[in-house]
Amino acid sequence: MAAQKPTLPKGTRDFGPADVQKRKYILNTIETVFKKYGFMPLETPTMENLSTLEGKYGEEGDKLLFRILDSGDYLKSLKEHNDKILSDESQDATFAPSVSGKLIDLEAKAATKFISEKGLRYDLTVPFARYVVMHRNEITFPFRRYQMQPVWRADRPQKGRYREFWQCDADVVGSDSLLNELDLIQIYDEAFDSLKIPIQIKYNNRKLLDGLSQLFGIEDKLIDMTVILDKTDKIGIDAVVEELKSIGANLDSLAKFQTVFQLPNLTTKHLNEFFSSSNEIAKKGVDEIVKIAEYLEVIYGSNNRLPITHDLALARGLSYYTGSIFEVVVNDDRCSLKSSIGGGGRYDNLTGIFGLPNVSGVGISFGLDRIYDVMEELKLFPEQLRATSTQVIFCHFDEATQLYCLPALKLLRDAGIAAEIFPDNKKLGKQLEYANALQIPFAAIAGETEMQQQVFTVKNLITGEQQSCSTQALISLVGQ
Amino acid sequence: MAAQKPTLPKGTRDFGPADVQKRKYILNTIETVFKKYGFMPLETPTMENLSTLEGKYGEEGDKLLFRILDSGDYLKSLKEHNDKILSDESQDATFAPSVSGKLIDLEAKAATKFISEKGLRYDLTVPFARYVVMHRNEITFPFRRYQMQPVWRADRPQKGRYREFWQCDADVVGSDSLLNELDLIQIYDEAFDSLKIPIQIKYNNRKLLDGLSQLFGIEDKLIDMTVILDKTDKIGIDAVVEELKSIGANLDSLAKFQTVFQLPNLTTKHLNEFFSSSNEIAKKGVDEIVKIAEYLEVIYGSNNRLPITHDLALARGLSYYTGSIFEVVVNDDRCSLKSSIGGGGRYDNLTGIFGLPNVSGVGISFGLDRIYDVMEELKLFPEQLRATSTQVIFCHFDEATQLYCLPALKLLRDAGIAAEIFPDNKKLGKQLEYANALQIPFAAIAGETEMQQQVFTVKNLITGEQQSCSTQALISLVGQ
Helix, strand or coil: CCCCCCCCCCCCCCECHHHHHHHHHHHHHHHHHHHHCCCEECECCCEEEHHHHCCCCHHHHHHHCCEEECCCCCCHHHHHHHHHHHHHHCCCCCHHHHHHHHHHHHCHHHHHHHHEEEEECCCCHHHHHHHHHHCCCCCCCCEEEEEEEEEECCCCCECCECCEEEEEEEEEECCCCCHHHHHHHHHHHHHHHHHCCCEEEEEEEHHHHHHHHHHHCCHHHHHHHHHHHCCHHHHHHHHHHHHHHHCCCCHHHHHHHHHHHCCCCCCHHHHHHHCCCCCHHHHHHHHHHHHHHHHHHHHHCCCCCCCEEECCCCCCCCCCCCCEEEEEEECCCCCCCCCCCEEEEEECCHHHHHCCCCCCEEEEEEEHHHHHHHHHHCCCCCCCCCCCCCCEEEEECCHHHHHHHHHHHHHHHHCCCCEEECCCCCCHHHHHHHHHHCCCCEEEEECHHHHHHCCEEEEECCCCCEEEECHHHHHHHHHC | CCCCCCCCCCCCCCECHHHHHHHHHHHHHHHHHHHHCCCEECECCCEEEHHHHCCCCHHHHHHHCCEEECCCCCCHHHHHHHHHHHHHHCCCCCHHHHHHHHHHHHCHHHHHHHHEEEEECCCCHHHHHHHHHHCCCCCCCCEEEEEEEEEECCCCCECCECCEEEEEEEEEECCCCCHHHHHHHHHHHHHHHHHCCCEEEEEEEHHHHHHHHHHHCCHHHHHHHHHHHCCHHHHCHHHHHHHHHHCCCCHHHHHHHHHHHCCCCCCHHHHHHHCCCCCHHHHHHHHHHHHHHHHHHHHHCCCCCCCEEECCCCCCCCCCCCCEEEEEEECCCCCCCCCCCEEEEEECCHHHHHCCCCCCEEEEEEEHHHHHHHHHHCCCCCCCCCCCCCCEEEEECCHHHHHHHHHHHHHHHHCCCCEEECCCCCCHHHHHHHHHHCCCCEEEEECHHHHHHCCEEEEECCCCCEEEECHHHHHHHHHC
């Protein structure tokens, strides 16, 4: 076979040792927090039935699903279908045009059912809902689960957007208590604090958006309204007001909205003044915000240090949210990424689509790949992260000294010290070059003399210091 | 939308919290050993181009690849192709039969290129070879990498065989030293020892198999020979000898083989006597076995405690192995799984298919899912593995006592103790039921009295003991 130049599918990436260590650093940090807050791990399969996935992410989402060809003679049933048309039509005089018409079945959507019934996981929320429904009788509710797995979307790849990327989700289902929201806010705070990423948590409530559409007199245009509100960061409040006007929002309320929105400190008092007391749904939303603020004050005192702000324009495309809505953005001017690195909210009927109604859930998500990019840009990865775990490399001059290293190597590993021996008979310079390239901190060098004296010349490859060590002394030195 | 009963694609599985904890226990144990031996992590994408995958796993492998439909109008080019045939043919009198013939393009293989150019990762070795070739200029050789990721095969699902399963591989490329084999043998030993799975490591060398085919006078039937040898465990040595006879192995050598094979302790001396001194390739194979035995003796002494045996019939379908061949089986009669839980070997030209010849590599693989099944069957998982990490759950009677718990909950978490509060206002019995179902060890109960005295009634849910504790006392108690 002729050698081929290998490539990767677009939008996908390899992660070499240094990358994986950094990614693991993020994943481990987030996972540690999830566990500390009592969340339990779940993993779902990479492939889901299309019946599980389709129709859950909107029309756009359906287009972005990666579909898997059925195995075996995957086009057989399609061919049989077409053969049948051909044979039916062959007895027909007006053949060609009508066949061509029926063979439209070959086009995208219609043909899919013949050749594909599985797709790649698109997010972690729908598989979680499916899991909850399938295992409802084994699960102890409220169910606090976290899930850290890749998802796939056939999006146009661009900076910061990949076709394979990881989500880290924490959700609670089976409880409508706002204490869950409190936990999730604290998880965001603690995880990003551990990662040293300065953030802003934006908070809103779907009920306020519903109330807002009432106030504007455009309840029938809720989605249009939220699409416009979602653009506030990009186009500014004045342009947003103009657009809201164009879809029929009443002018009085718009003027009030513009004022309230620009207040440096939007308090409950402002909100209550803004929404009329007859606006029941908005009132519920305000109550929820008050409750969460109360919880935060009990924990952090009145000088709440949490970087959380209420953003009346936050909608996150609404999707399935029914209560709280969260979004996390980086709060550092040096950061080029303006979009969110996390988000979530409460959904009151996610499992309903799979036949289990009235289960309230609330959850948040961390976007690993964006967090990675932010940490690279802001240089936030700890310096001590190295590609290899090796602490000591044994170097030698010939077969005899190589053999001499082996028992010491075993003793180091038995002591829990990551160590290796340079496997080939190469010049010492080559061996140390390898050690330096991998940033291995210590080289234990064995020559004729060392072997006779039952020691190693141990070189600290960072400082250049050298000393003669027995195996035990070496273990003490490195184990420090 | 009507509620649908969700299902999973066949051969795939959800892993609930308890399952994930067990799987993580295995993965972490293996990873700890990989790292201690100086292996570095690599992760490759789930999707690979079909050009990378096809032709690498034999004809059977190609059939088992999961193929991904191109996104967008994935059948458009296929339709254009067919429309062209139809329009060409519509000017032709002898229409129908010939069209039907050309539409054979719709059948499996031929049509694939129109609709799919990506597939799911089938193993970790080919993506690793691809990675090495693509990154050859950045990699420091010898390159010691480990990789723990799922792979997918459209195999018929059955007990112990899944369509999505995990492999854990460690490979060294760019070194032909047998010290690498030594490391890999020790890794197998140490990892399975940590997991408490009694194993037998079978070892053989491709060069002995080549030598054997010479000895039998059936060099041209090497593959047939190894297929027969691979059946030894199943059909026994006598039946194997019969089958070898039927493909032309010479009788003298077969008789000798039968004797040698059944020796309780196959030594180098036996092997040298068995293979004629003119059998150069066999001689090389024996030398390699001798060398590895020598290394093991230097480390473990002459009473080598390692559970490794030379098995002259071990071939593992040969695949791409050129030197050492390894296989690990469970050495416990109670275990129903008779097939291997790990395997590997040396390959001298794996990167050659991607244009980088003469790079020697050697590697081993652990099969996570089979190891899991074995550990379940032999009851080897540590008893203390629990689904949740939570150590303390706060229970309460009303909104006031709920609020009272919050600062204490925060203090516990700040002290690194995994803790949660029951989020809803339910009866204490319900709350403790939840705690017991999740095997949470401690409940910190806050009633009116506790709140007044600034304490919690802490109940050990395993022993039933109860005591009154301040938050600090609770932290000390649980942190023990």
